[in-house]
Amino acid sequence: MDYFTIVNLTAEPFSNSPDPAFFFQSRQHRGVLQKLELALRLRRGLNVVIGEVGTGKTTLCRQLIRRFSDDPQFETHLILDPAFESPGEFLGALHGLLHGGQQLEQAADPRQLKERIKQILFHRAIEEDKTVVLIIDEGQKLAGFCLELLRECLNYETNTFKLLQIVIFAQQEFEALLHTRPNFTDRINLFLRLGPLGFGDTCRLVRFRLAQASQMGPSPARSLFTLGALWAIYRASSGYPRRIIHLCHQCLLAMIIQDRHRVGWSLARGCAGRFIRPRQSQKWRWPLAASMAAILVLTGSGFLFDPPASWWPVPIGNWFQAAPLDGVNKQPSVISQPIVHTRPMPAAETPDLPETFDETPHQASGAGKVHLTTLSINDHRPEPPQTAMAPAVLPQSLGAVTVAPQEMLSWLMVKIYGHYSTGLLKKLFEANAHLGNPDRVPAGTVLQFPARQVEPAKTGKPLWWICLGQTSRLEEAVAMLRGYPSQAPPARIVGHWNQILGLRFSIVLWRASRSETKARERIAQLPSALSSTAVVLAGWDTDTVFFADPYTGGSD
Numbered sequence: 001m002d003y004f005t006i007v008n009l010t011a012e013p014f015s016n017s018p019d020p021a022f023f024f025q026s027r028q029h030r031g032v033l034q035k036l037e038l039a040l041r042l043r044r045g046l047n048v049v050i051g052e053v054g055t056g057k058t059t060l061c062r063q064l065i066r067r068f069s070d071d072p073q074f075e076t077h078l079i080l081d082p083a084f085e086s087p088g089e090f091l092g093a094l095h096g097l098l099h100g101g102q103q104l105e106q107a108a109d110p111r112q113l114k115e116r117i118k119q120i121l122f123h124r125a126i127e128e129d130k131t132v133v134l135i136i137d138e139g140q141k142l143a144g145f146c147l148e149l150l151r152e153c154l155n156y157e158t159n160t161f162k163l164l165q166i167v168i169f170a171q172q173e174f175e176a177l178l179h180t181r182p183n184f185t186d187r188i189n190l191f192l193r194l195g196p197l198g199f200g201d202t203c204r205l206v207r208f209r210l211a212q213a214s215q216m217g218p219s220p221a222r223s224l225f226t227l228g229a230l231w232a233i234y235r236a237s238s239g240y241p242r243r244i245i246h247l248c249h250q251c252l253l254a255m256i257i258q259d260r261h262r263v264g265w266s267l268a269r270g271c272a273g274r275f276i277r278p279r280q281s282q283k284w285r286w287p288l289a290a291s292m293a294a295i296l297v298l299t300g301s302g303f304l305f306d307p308p309a310s311w312w313p314v315p316i317g318n319w320f321q322a323a324p325l326d327g328v329n330k331q332p333s334v335i336s337q338p339i340v341h342t343r344p345m346p347a348a349e350t351p352d353l354p355e356t357f358d359e360t361p362h363q364a365s366g367a368g369k370v371h372l373t374t375l376s377i378n379d380h381r382p383e384p385p386q387t388a389m390a391p392a393v394l395p396q397s398l399g400a401v402t403v404a405p406q407e408m409l410s411w412l413m414v415k416i417y418g419h420y421s422t423g424l425l426k427k428l429f430e431a432n433a434h435l436g437n438p439d440r441v442p443a444g445t446v447l448q449f450p451a452r453q454v455e456p457a458k459t460g461k462p463l464w465w466i467c468l469g470q471t472s473r474l475e476e477a478v479a480m481l482r483g484y485p486s487q488a489p490p491a492r493i494v495g496h497w498n499q500i501l502g503l504r505f506s507i508v509l510w511r512a513s514r515s516e517t518k519a520r521e522r523i524a525q526l527p528s529a530l531s532s533t534a535v536v537l538a539g540w541d542t543d544t545v546f547f548a549d550p551y552t553g554g555s556d
Contacts, residue, residue: 004213006256007224013213014249016242018059020066024208024241026201029056032192036167037067040074040133043161044189045154048139048168050175051194054242057169060194061137064167068133075124076133083141090146091117094153098124098132114152121156121163132164139170140177147177147184154187196239203230205241206248224252228265236272247271395503397431398449398495398547399474404482405443415481415492416449416474418552427452449474451495457551463512464519465537465550468530470506477505485527495547496540508537510553518556 004012015022025033032049039047051057061078068074077097084090091113098120124130136142156163168174178185197205206225225233229251237243250271251263260267401412413428427450429435434445441447468491471477477493484491490510497503513519519536526534540550 004252007252009210009213011213013209014245014252016245016249018062020062022209022212023059023063024201024205026197026205028194028197029060032060032194033063033067035190035192036064039190040068040131040165040167043131043165045157045162045164046150046166046168046184046187047190047192048170048174048178048188049192049194050170050172052172052196052240054240055194055196056241057171057194058137059241061135061167061169064135073129074131074133076135079134079136081138081141082136082146083138084143084146087145087149088113090149094134094149095120097134114149117153118156121153125158125161125163134164134166136166136168139168140172140174142168142170142174142177144177144181147181151181151184151187196237197241197244198239199231199234202234202237202239202244205244206230206233209245209248223262224255225263225268226265229263229268232265232268232272236268250274394453394497394545395451398451398503398505400446400448401475401478403441403443403445403447407441407443407482409441409447412447412449412478415478416495416548417452418492418494418548451547454546454549456546456549461514462538463514463551463555464516465506465512466509466519466523466526467535467537468507468509469533470504472502472504474505477507480507485530488527488530489522490553492553493548494550497545497547498541498543500541506537508550512550512553512555514555 004010013022036047036049049057049060065076065078068076079093079097082090084093087110091110095113095117098117121132124132150166153164154162154166178188210224225248233244233247233251237247247268251268254267254271255261255263258267398416401416403409403412428447431448431450435441469477469480471480474493474495481491481493491507492510494506494508495503496506509522513522516536516538523531523534523536525531540546
């Protein structure tokens with residue numbers, strides 16, 4: 001039985017053959033293809049693509065041919081091995097390609113071959129209105145005389161375009177040859193480089209190939225390889241597609257032989273230890289390498305996990321008590337004070353509380369009301385004097401959070417930052433060099449969450465947020481979400497800062513509302529423990545600096 005049928009796959013997902021159906025269009029590969037296609041359609045002449053072994057040059061070559069295979073205006077020819085020993089041999093091969101594969105009846109001298117090639121090109125381009133494309137793979141094998149002959153072919157042109165379009169795919173050493181041929185190099189229209197993939201594209205490549213070969217859609221992409229395994233594969237392959245595919249094949253075989261259900265970090269690392277690398281044998285230096293590179297472990301994964309309802313603590317009173325951290329009888333602080341109420345309250349209890357907000361300029365008004373331009377958060381303290389203002393320097397850290405039992409790093413990231421991104425995860429792991437296996441972070445691990453300023457993606461229309469609480473400590477904000485009821489609408493933290501209040505964390509419902517009326521209706525639908533302290537925010541101070549985009553969740 002083929003091994004891929006054992007894991008519910010209908011085809012070989014990691015074949016080393018350039019199957020067009022399994023071509024993954026990374027950003028750089030897609031960009032190279034688009035640029036080459038445009039250059040060929042404009043008949044710009046010579047184009048060169050340079051890349052190390054295993055970066056996907058041959059695959060791109062085949063994809064380029066496919067793009068023009070159904071276009072009658074194009075005539076494409078491919079030379080796979082350009083290791084010609086003489087000018088006559090090269091010209092004879094080129095003449096054979098242009099002449100429908102017919103071989104010369106007898107040897108012809110180079111001058112005659114050049115003239116025949118010229119006539120064929122003029123006939124195709126002028127009389128048949130076709131674009132003739134010559135694609136050369138393994139261009140590093142071209143001898144100097146081949147480059148000179150190609151240069152002469154580029155001289156065959158009309159007043160508006162070249163008669164022969166040339167694309168050369170070659171390894172790095174071809175660049176040294178170009179430096180010795182300035183007359184040829186000057187004719188290059190596009191000079192493109194292919195490099196290894198980043199971690200995000202590595203994850204997407206593996207998931208794409210598994211999805212293409214799956215009987216059940218994209219699910220195996222998320223189940224067969226853990227995030228740690230993908231990271232181990234990325235590190236061992238250095239992001240080169242050919243190595244990624246080969247190592248993934250070995251990992252799947254090892255998984256089946258060892259009777260496992262998925263490829264984990266340790267299994268992938270074991271396979272990587274037996275992986276032969278072309279240039280040097282790399283040793284696994286995980287303490288620092290994993291912390292820097294697990295930066296990207298979650299980036300391209302697309303996994304968003306929310307803890308099951310059974311993990312949530314029971315609400316206590318009008319708020320929620322956080323679960324003990326790592327089994328220790330230690331309770332984080334409880335957020336207990338509302339910010340601004342959306343309904344009138346007895347004057348004897350709250351003489352200073354504003355009832356509503358509007359968007360009029362900030363000024364004193366009637367008793368019980370405060371008018372704000374964009375500031376809708378008031379922590380019920382008098383505005384501090386100028387000497388008591390928060391530091392003008394933005395914080396570099398949002399604070400520390402101790403990971404609770406069964407708590408996933410992805411959950412914390414989404415709740416605190418609202419999303420994943422490469423730069424964000426890089427800063428997180430740079431600030432936490434003690435992290436090891438990225439598949440799991442042990443309970444009790446203390447994580448520092450760096451502050452990263454974001455520009456809110458404003459919609460241009462007013463929105464109203466439902467705020468459930470506010471604190472100056474990140475640990476307290478996370479504690480509130482740990483005790484958040486599963487039946488309530490999703491909530492998250494919006495970190496923000498200004499010179500008056502300093503660093504604050506507002507716990508808001510994920511989605512904003514398009515009107516104040518709608519926001520009030522949503523508050524009425526919340527569990528009583530939440531609705532009793534929920535408030536409506538009409539906006540934010542104009543000088544507010546955000547560490548999470550409040551507009552991320554959209555509106556309803």
